[in-house]
Amino acid sequence: MKPKMLKHPFQWDERKVHIEDRVWYVPDYYEKYEEFAFPGWEYLFSNKLPVRVEYCSGNGTWLSEKAKQFPEYNWIGVEKQFERVRKLWSKLKNLKISNLVALCGEAYTATRYYFPSESVSDIFINFPIPEEALEYIKMIKDGISSIEIFLSENLLQAHNQ
Numbered sequence: 464m465k466p467k468m469l470k471h472p473f474q475w476d477e478r479k480v481h482i483e484d485r486v487w488y489v490p491d492y493y494e495k496y497e498e499f500a501f502p503g504w505e506y507l508f509s510n511k512l513p514v515r516v517e518y519c520s521g522n523g524t525w526l527s528e529k530a531k532q533f534p535e536y537n538w539i540g541v542e543k544q545f546e547r548v549r550k551l552w553s554k555l556k557n558l559k560i561s562n563l564v565a566l567c568g569e570a571y572t573a574t575r576y577y578f579p580s581e582s583v584s585d586i587f588i589n590f591p592i593p594e595e596a597l598e599y600i601k602m603i604k605d606g607i608s609s610i611e612i613f614l615s616e617n618l619l620q621a622h623n624q
């Protein structure tokens with residue numbers, strides 16, 4: 464499966480929250496988030512394994528490797544750019560990774576509206592802009608057991624200055 468084989472399921476003026484073919488779409492500038500009832504992780508993954516989130520998953524290189532390496536967890540990658548979600552989708556299809564789902568949307572919005580409190584076991588953020596990482600930490604809710612933030616050394620130094 465090539466990334467371009469993932470077609471966006473709706474036009475901008477018909478945007479909606481929608482789950483299809485292992486991608487959960489949470490559009491921006493939308494006024495009806497409350498109308499979509501989160502169906503639960505079990506619906507998304509067909510099991511009750513704990514859920515690990517990678518915010519800002521980009522093309523999904525790290526995430527697809529981890530999902531393969533740790534099948535005892537379900538993994539979800541939250542990424543706002545559709546072109547990057549396509550690349551993650553292509554990886555999860557080609558590598559047949561059944562415990563991985565992409566969420567195409569903005570991290571704070573998706574978390575606020577749809578991730579039920581205490582439902583996520585771990586959060587990972589890899590190489591984001593340091594200031595963004597700090598914002599994401601603020602939105603983490605009670606019940607999430609661990610946070611692992613991986614900042615590249617240069618970015619970390621820049622942040623500390």
Ligand SMILES: C[S@@+](CC[C@H](N)C(=O)[O-])C[C@H]1O[C@@H](n2cnc3c(N)ncnc32)[C@H](O)[C@@H]1O
Nearest residue numbers: 519520521541542543544568569570589590591
């Ligand atoms: C520097 S890249 C890192 C990608 C990947 N984690 C890696 O290590 O290669 C940051 C990614 O975060 C995404 N991003 C930034 N802010 C976001 C937000 N608020 N919600 C979702 N994705 C976001 C960007 O689109 C971009 O793909």
